[in-house]
Amino acid sequence: MKKHLYTLGMAAAFLSACSTSQTPATSGSDAVSTAAKAVGAIAADPTKYANTITAADLEKHLRILASDSLEGRETGRRGQKMAADYISKHFRANGLMGPVKTGSNPYYQTFDLEESSWGEGYMTVAGKKYTMGKDFFVLGASPFQAEETAQVVFAGYGIEDPAYSDYTNLDVTGKVVVVLAGEPKKADGTYLLSGTDKMGTWSQDPRTKAAAATKKGAKAVLLVTGSTDEEFQKMTGRYANALTRPSIGFGATATQPRAALMMVSPTMASALLNTKAANLTAYGASVAKAGKPVASTFKPATGVKVKTERKRQPLPTENVLGYLEGSDLKDELIVISSHYDHEGIKDGVVYNGANDDGSGTVAVMELAQAFAEAKKAGAGPRRSILFLTVTAEEKGLLGSEYYTMNPVFPLANTVANLNIDMIGRNDKQHEGKPDYIYVIGSDKLSSELHAISENANKTYSNLELDYTFNDPNDPNRFYYRSDHYNFAKNGIPIAFYFNGVHDDYHQPTDDVDKINFPSAEKVSRLVFHTAWDLANRTERIKVDSNKK
Known part of the structure; x- marks a missing residue:
């Protein structure tokens, strides 16, 4: 009872205030009408x-x-x-x-997705061929429709944050960027960015790293996944099962390019960076010790060839909107x-x-x-x-x-x-x-x-x-x-x-x-x-x- 009396009292006070105030835009009966509508919901x-x-x-x-x-x-x-x-x-x-101003149905927000399926996919590094579906997986779209030569760079954890940047003085425009999964930790095991044991979006959502690389002009991001090839296989099993099925996504466009996001095995990443898998782990330890990004000694492979053929066709669809x-x-x-x-x-x-x-x-x-x-x-x-x-x-x-x-x-x-x-x-x-x-x-x-x-x-x-x-x-x-x-x-x-x-x-x-x-x-x-x-x-x- 007290709750309802209080609510009605507040509503009456609000109506009184609105009806006596004068503004250039609303006055008289219009002001009372507007206030009454507001009070209707409150009361x-x-x-x-x-x-x-x-x-x-x-x-x-x-x-x-x-x-x-x-x-x-x-x-x-x-x-x-x-x-x-x-x-x-x-x-x-x-x-x-229906609030949509374009199209024939104002309740539909229509747009085209892209339905696609994989064709031939591989990377050749130092004469060795790595196969899509075994050594690496592409998540989403990829620009390498035909075989291309790719320039490879290493960008630490692929993080671009006011408190921590792997892209300082690093030009990745048009290049393939190899990054470590997750985010750096301190020597005491807490996450360097948060200062706590709580991981952030850089660990939780790999698309965050793809987005950062896209802003820097990269053509693709290769995420080193797992500490061993066996672990990589376990973590990517669901992608292997889906590889033969058509998928749906946004296509890359000239006006809105997206850096391709790929998960790669430690062995393949090591070949791309001309190093050993153990040295990738050691890099993470060096960051933990320094408490900040450190320069790597990796000398990426040259003459890397990439092909990730994709067969595409537009797929119209729609969100449905009702507006009150x-x-x-x-x-x-x-x-x-x-x-x-x-x-x-x-x-x-x-x-x-x-x-x-x-x-x-x-x-x-x-x-x-x-x-x-x-x-x-x-x-x-x-x-x-x-x-x-x-x-x-x-x-x-x-x-x-x-x-x-x-x-x-x-x-x-x-x-x-x-x-x-x-x-x-x-x-x-x-x-x-x-x-x-x-x-x-x-x-x-x-x-x-x-x-x-x-x-x-x-x-x-x-x-x-x-x-x-x-x-x-x-x-x-x-x-x-x-x-x-x-x-x-x-x-x-x-x-x-x-x-x-x-x-x-x-x-x-x-x-x-x-x-x-x-x-x-x-x-x-x-x-x-x-x-x-x-x-x-x-x-x-x-x-x-x-x-x-």
Whole structure:
């Protein structure tokens, strides 16, 4: 009772202040109207709208999106197009706007990916031929369509940071850069950059090194993987299995070249640098002793030949966007996201992806409907909300990467991203205890977002918020493995909601009948209440930290 009286009192005070103030832009009845809309959201009971998110509606949508008729929703295929159509029609039916100004469908952000498969691939070093798929693997695109002579340079750990740079006085323009995996440590075993036992993005995400090399003009980055060839084989086994299958990604262009990223064995790296594998380990020890980058004595091989033939064709796809305009703070934006693609059909078997991420997608659809209902009742959000279902997550977070590279709304105006991926199932750690959710990343960039999430749960949901996977040293690296990461790396606070993996993960047995819809309902309502707070508070949340 005290809580509701306090809220209504604040709302009345706010309305009084707004109606008596005069500004050149808004006065009289217009000012009262704008203020009234803001107060509508502040004074309204969000539970009324959260309760429109129901297990029955989640199931209704998922039985369509995860049916065999949608053929596993693989990026660029017919089933993915059918899913996009279903989601966009849901947004339209609930009064959300399609915010995309180009193309024939304002709910679609269309773009071309590139489908490709490997042809011949090798490197020749000092007369010895190293084979793609055995001695090295290419992650993503590669510019060496025909055989080329490559100039090789060594760049330590491949780090470019204000506190530590391997590129000082090193020209890598147009060259192939060999770098060590991970990041340097001090003699006491702590990481040199952080000063603690916590590894950073340079260790967690090899794309960070590729991005740094790209900025320096490198043509390719060769990441020395494993301390022995046996370890290299174990670490790259999944790439060997995928080598014969077509893959999907962004193609390199003249205006936006990307340094190729390759994982190479210690033996091959040693040949490229004219040294022994033991000396690569010794280099790391010398950095630990010096506490800073050191010059190497390696004299890279000359006359290296590279060919990584790739057969390519464009693959059109689309993100699906539903936009709900806010009231007095409408220029600021909350993004609620999921990915709606999955694995498609393999060997004639449909991979329906009910949990991954049909569950998150139907949650976003229900959240969109709940906020739309609030707006129809005069309690719409103060900030605008973008309901973003992205394609090609399974291909490397490509749909969300495309959005953040080509945002429909300025990233500077994007307050936060709440991302939902795989809810409504239990992992082994929570068998028999379904009322939980892993929350990842809520404290990485904003302490306020973390506090809002905690308060929303305490006030409305009472789920167990499990932060196991928020640990930067967790080997699963889930913080880097779903679409929120593309917002986080652009400095936008995120929270990732995830119930963990299970035996049906990326298997054809990930079916609707295994989803616990009451559990998915509770998590979806938690996301709603968190989004409600973010969208209606007066002050935008602060970005006050930068945790890894």
